[in-house]
Amino acid sequence: MSKSRKHGVFAVSGDVVVLPTKQYEDVRDAITVAAALETVFKQMQIVGHRQRTIESYEYIFNQFMTVNRLQYVEDISVESIYHYLDVLEVSPRTKLIRLKSIKAVLSKFYNNSWIKDRIWAIIHIKVDKEVKEGAKESDIDKLLHLIDQTTFIGFRDAAAIKLMYKTGIRISTLGELRERHIDFDNLFLKLDGLALKNHKFLKLPIDEEVAAILKVLIKLNDGVRNHFGTGNHNVFITQNGLAMNTNKSSNCASSKQLNKYAKRYGLKNINAHAIRRAYAESLLEKGASVALISKALGHSDLAVTTQYLDLDIEEVANNLRGIF
Template sequence: MIVNNRKHGIFSVPEEARQLSYNQDNKHSTITIKDALTNVFQQMRVSGNRERTIESYNYIFKQFVDMTQIQYVEDITLDSIYSYLDALNVSRETKLIRLKSLKAILSRFHNNGWVQKKFWSTIQIKIDKKVKKGTAEEDIKKLITLIDQSTFIGLRDTVAILMMYKTGIRIRTIGELLEQHIDFDNLCLNLDGSIMKNHNYLKLPIDDELANMLKALIYMNSRIRSYYNRNNTNVFITQNGCSLNSSKSSNNAISKQLNKYSKIYGLENINAHALRRAYAKDLLNKGASVPLISKALGHSDIAVTTQYLELDVDEVANDLRKYI
């Protein structure tokens, strides 16, 4: 039973009622980090995030929880994040990656109303960014001449290298590319959102050389699938006729082959990401605008594209000399 406070009359809120009333400080219900992550990851799946991305976030946040022994969302503080980062025996670049993952999950906590303020936004890790080079055109040409294209693996790898260099598509997309995505009549790739990292439709042109090599590869694929009784329409398959992307990792068979070629032939920057950068740099050298290159790469943020096109100091000086 609630009794009125005589001092302030009917307008006074008694202690018993104050305990029952809405408390601004407690409007965010206590939630365990485990439950919060379960909800967030479910939201990410519904939004279309890849399972590989979710697993990465889960690994990093679980590491943070294990090292700080925090159980509830409301107990996460600046000090706990700094303590976690200080305890990591990794490079500053790796710490930056871990911090970005923490911030991404904490932002979702905030969006769900479990955290009032984005206090983590002030945390910064400064690193000296290294200019990542794209594969040199001469190295690409040299590699193609060295690969034995009389074998299925050699033909497949050569077509994959040319595909990444001439279209800039990701290694993961290479593994998920289907025959239906290739329009030979109009010489273009029609990439639907299901195989794109940003889930947006993208149309990219291809030249006659690449189109003819793709036709040869598709012919070989049909023979191999028939022999092993496989049922798929993937453009790039294993020597046993299976899909390349059998695991959640982006390190598929072609990626491993590129690493092997780099070691065998002593060529630098022979990897999927370097080939993608080479495509972007080639477009820039041919006069394409940064927004156009960003669209071609399937980037959601043009800032990512500018990182792809980052020039070293000598290139900047040489380009500026044209305007003196």
């Protein structure tokens, strides 16, 4: 029978094993994934990440945590990432998107010294290159002709399609577009960092037709906002006078409108990305350089633009050689 170190209420049995100091410190310092995410998302907000981006990371990483029943950051392993990817019943391309989000968050864990090694760097998903074509100008013209522009929704959607095709702006930028971004005197869109994905300033020309359409739309917006008592300066608003960028489904709602029109009128390649690609392809056909098109699209890398235009690597190299 073991002897006690002390007698009475505070006696400690000799059978009790006292944790070594180092092990105790590890337990004390362990950080939960939930606490780490809260800190990371605050950091992202401070440096200017969009709320939509943060919400996307949050959704995917919480799904990753749930699948693996993770509680502490130190529990994250290569095996847990592979397990998450394995149970996902989605396409390889979607898995790649999810993996990129997981890696982005883990990189921030690493930067905060909560993870010692970049364990995720060895994980890669290969997907076949998906060649996406731009919308045909004839289909865009047909769509604009068929949309009922005597209604507010119809006119708004037609204005959005026309603006995207003439400037190549993303559908997300439509939701962020404000009246102050339009220079009607000099016929330019002056887009600041808050309106663009890459947070850089971009200046794009518009023609008089687009300017006239936007002026009519803004006037219609004033009437809608006055009727519902809403206050904003967004160029594209809902039929209830609300900004279309107030929730994470706003882009989806705009995309659904395009999908609805495509099905209704039998148009196969009408969507926001196809219209943006059509703009890029039209610039290329008119002789614009890849570098110029890249700037107009707001791409941070020429490689993205060449892939966007589906340019052959040899074609790019030969064209570059011709310059020298």
